[in-house]
Amino acid sequence: MTEQLCVKGLTAGYGGPPIIEDISLSVEPGEIAVVLGPNGAGKSTLLKTIFALTTVSAGSILLGERELTGCRTSVLVPLGVSAVPQSKNIFPSMTVDENLDVGTYAAPPPDKDATREKVLSLFPDLKGKLNQPAGELSGGQRQMVAMGRALMSEPKLVLLDEPTAGLSPAYLERIFDLLLDIRQTGITILMVEQNARQALQIADHGHILVNGRNHASGTGKELLADEDIRRLFLGGTAA
Numbered sequence: 001m002t003e004q005l006c007v008k009g010l011t012a013g014y015g016g017p018p019i020i021e022d023i024s025l026s027v028e029p030g031e032i033a034v035v036l037g038p039n040g041a042g043k044s045t046l047l048k049t050i051f052a053l054t055t056v057s058a059g060s061i062l063l064g065e066r067e068l069t070g071c072r073t074s075v076l077v078p079l080g081v082s083a084v085p086q087s088k089n090i091f092p093s094m095t096v097d098e099n100l101d102v103g104t105y106a107a108p109p110p111d112k113d114a115t116r117e118k119v120l121s122l123f124p125d126l127k128g129k130l131n132q133p134a135g136e137l138s139g140g141q142r143q144m145v146a147m148g149r150a151l152m153s154e155p156k157l158v159l160l161d162e163p164t165a166g167l168s169p170a171y172l173e174r175i176f177d178l179l180l181d182i183r184q185t186g187i188t189i190l191m192v193e194q195n196a197r198q199a200l201q202i203a204d205h206g207h208i209l210v211n212g213r214n215h216a217s218g219t220g221k222e223l224l225a226d227e228d229i230r231r232l233f234l235g236g237t238a239a
């Protein structure tokens with residue numbers, strides 16, 4: 001059972017002045033939502049804040065009825081929240097299988113083998129590489145390991161920070177397809193993405209941040225159709 005993520009009036013930072021201020025957004029169960037905006041807008045900070053990695057000074061984060069604000073990351077994982085950071089998101093000297101196993105430590109699934117099979121069915125590219133050190137894989141395959149690890153705790157919500165960063169166009173397409181496959185399983189996805197146009201094409205909703213604040217929100221289609229949004233944030237005028 002998935003639940004709505006509801007962020008209300010969230011202000012947070014790293015101990016100094018706030019980096020994100022008064023952010024509100026909601027993500028419906030089972031949808032893909034993308035956070036967009038210029039460099040330094042606070043997109044990663046928003047994801048880190050939901051995953052309890054910053055200092056919150058105001059606002060709340062709810063998953064369904066459950067208040068997440070103030071919970072530690074180790075508590076969030078068993079509550080159904082999983083995250084894939086942008087970098088250093090795998091253990092390079094550990095095998096692919098061991099990396100997947102790490103994803104079960106904070107919240108062991110009831111049937112680990114079944115979960116592993118389910119995850120590998122989403123990432124068939126990894127099946128023949130389970131005993132290989134993850135650091136030997138290509139960038140796209142490493143990203144799949146990181147995403148697979150995050151799914152091993154059977155999350156309701158996955159936070160993904162720039163899942164296509166640094167990937168070739170072919171892998172970029174592959175990762176976007178995988179995100180749609182993951183959504184098919186009922187998991188809610190909130191992600192930050194630099195490839196804004198492509199992300200909005202697969203996203204149910206997009207949220208644009210500027211200077212740490214909400215700037216615009218809409219469905220992927222609405223944002224793609226908005227001329228100002230296209231000019232300011234999507235690098236051009238073509239729809």
Ligand SMILES: Nc1ncnc2c1ncn2[C@@H]1O[C@H](COP(=O)(O)OP(=O)(O)OP(=O)(O)O)[C@@H](O)[C@H]1O
Nearest residue numbers: 014019037038039040041042043044045046192194
């Ligand atoms: N660990 C940290 N400690 C202090 N300040 C930080 C930390 N991480 C990020 N910041 C600051 O927070 C601001 C927002 O950074 P953030 O990474 O959230 O933006 P972003 O929108 O994800 O940017 P980008 O698109 O460049 O990744 C920046 O000014 C950055 O310097």
